[in-house]
Amino acid sequence: DIQMTQSPSSLSASVGDRVIVTCRASQNIGSYLNWYQQKPGKAPKFLIYRASNLQSGVPSRFSGSGSGTDFTLTISSLQPEDFATYFCQQSYKTITFGQGTRLEVK
Amino acid sequence: LQLQESGPGLVKPSETLSLSCAVSGGSISNHSYYWGWIRQPPGKGLEWIGSIFHTGSTNYNPSLKSRVSISVDTSSNKFSLMLTSVTAADMGVYYCARHRPECVGSSCFWEGWFDAWGQGTQVIVSS
Numbered sequence: 001d002i003q004m005t006q007s008p009s010s011l012s013a014s015v016g017d018r019v020i021v022t023c024r025a026s027q028n029i030g031s032y033l034n035w036y037q038q039k040p041g042k043a044p045k046f047l048i049y050r051a052s053n054l055q056s057g058v059p060s061r062f063s064g065s066g067s068g069t070d071f072t073l074t075i076s077s078l079q080p081e082d083f084a085t086y087f088c089q090q091s092y093k094t095i096t097f098g099q100g101t102r103l104e105v106k
Numbered sequence: 107l108q109l110q111e112s113g114p115g116l117v118k119p120s121e122t123l124s125l126s127c128a129v130s131g132g133s134i135s136n137h138s139y140y141w142g143w144i145r146q147p148p149g150k151g152l153e154w155i156g157s158i159f160h161t162g163s164t165n166y167n168p169s170l171k172s173r174v175s176i177s178v179d180t181s182s183n184k185f186s187l188m189l190t191s192v193t194a195a196d197m198g199v200y201y202c203a204r205h206r207p208e209c210v211g212s213s214c215f216w217e218g219w220f221d222a223w224g225q226g227t228q229v230i231v232s233s
Binding site: 001032034036042043044045046049050055087089091092093094095096097098099100 | 150151152153154165167168169201203206208217218219220221222223224225226
C-alpha cells in the first residue's frame with residue numbers, strides 16, 4: 001500500500017497568511033496527487049487534481065505543486081472560509097488518503 | 107449533479123450494512139465516471155471503500171475487499187454498498203461520490219479523484 005503522510009497535523013494561522021500544507025507519499029507517485037477541503041460536518045470538497053490543476057470554481061489563492069513523493073498545497077492569502085481540514089489523496093496505485101491537516105484560527 | 111445516501115443508520119455487530127446512493131442531475135451511465143464509496147470514522151481521516159462503473163465493473167480497497175460488494179442499478183440511477191460482518195471499526199460517516207478516472211491521452215486508469223460528494227450518512231454499529 002502507498003502511505004500518505006501529511007504535515008503538520010494541525011496548523012494555526014491568521015487571515016491573510018500564506019499557508020503551506022505538505023503531503024508525502026511512501027513511494028514515487030508521479031503527479032497522481034489530489035487535494036480536498038473538508039469543513040466540520042460537511043462532505044469533502046474537491047480542490048486540486050494531478051498535483052497542480054485547480055478544479056473549476058476553486059479560488060486562485062489555492063495552488064498545488066510537487067511530484068514524485070513530496071507535494072504541497074498553498075493558500076496564498078488565507079480567507080475566513082478557508083479554515084478547514086485538508087486531505088491529500090494519491091491515485092497512482094489504488095486510492096489512499098492522507099490523515100488530514102487541520103487549519104485553525106490563530 | 108447531486109448524490110444522496112440512504113440506509114439504516116444503526117446496524118448490529120456481525121450484520122450487513124446496506125446503503126444506497128441516488129444520483130440526480132446526471133446519468134450514472136455516463137462513460138466518463140465511476141461511482142464510489144468513501145467512509146470516515148469519527149474524528150479520523152478518509153478511507154476509500156470501492157468504486158463501480160456503470161457496466162458493473164468494480165474496484166475495492168484491498169483491506170475491505172473480502173467484505174464489500176458494490177452494485178449499480180442504471181434504471182434507477184442508483185448504486186449501492188454492502189459491507190458484511192460489521193464491527194465497531196466500521197462506524198462513521200459514509201459518503202458516496204462521483205469518481206473521475208485518470209485519463210492520460212487515450213489511456214484511462216480507474217484510479218482518479220472524487221469531484222462530487224453526497225452529504226454523507228452516519229452509521230452506528232451497536233446491538
